[in-house]
Amino acid sequence: MVVFIDSSAIYAYLARDDQNHTRSLATFKDLVTQGVDLLTTNYVLLETTALVQKRLGLDAVRTFQREFAPMVRRVDWVSEHDHLGAMEALLLAGRRKLSLVDCVSFQYMRKLGLTTAFTFDDHFREQGFTVVPEPAG
Numbered sequence: 001m002v003v004f005i006d007s008s009a010i011y012a013y014l015a016r017d018d019q020n021h022t023r024s025l026a027t028f029k030d031l032v033t034q035g036v037d038l039l040t041t042n043y044v045l046l047e048t049t050a051l052v053q054k055r056l057g058l059d060a061v062r063t064f065q066r067e068f069a070p071m072v073r074r075v076d077w078v079s080e081h082d083h084l085g086a087m088e089a090l091l092l093a094g095r096r097k098l099s100l101v102d103c104v105s106f107q108y109m110r111k112l113g114l115t116t117a118f119t120f121d122d123h124f125r126e127q128g129f130t131v132v133p134e135p136a137g
Contacts, residue, residue, distance in 0.1 A: 004117040006117055013068065027118060039114070082108070
């Protein structure tokens with residue numbers, strides 16, 4: 001099984017003060033134990049790096065790069081074609097809180113036939129994907 005991993009899940013894993021930290025750790029452990037392959041895009045890694053650097057500092061970026069990133073089995077690099085398609089989807093959606101990175105993620109998941117995302121971002125559910133962990137209460 002392949003599961004797409006989003007920035008929100010990675011950030012929650014790294015940030016001990018994030019409200020989803022404990023859930024992210026437990027979900028990640030469960031996915032690894034089940035032998036799930038994690039996939040993401042370079043856009044998600046870029047977004048995560050920028051967020052971690054701004055909020056947690058360079059030491060946390062080092063931890064992310066050395067310890068977490070190698071556990072992601074596959075990173076797809078976004079092509080110009082996919083970037084432009086996602087940009088079009090973003091502009092058509094006309095929603096301020098929907099990001100280009102999210103639109104690229106949705107596009108990749110559909111392109112690869114993936115149905116499940118490890119995320120805390122409700123936009124994935126809105127787009128019809130299954131999310132893990134299940135939303136809290």
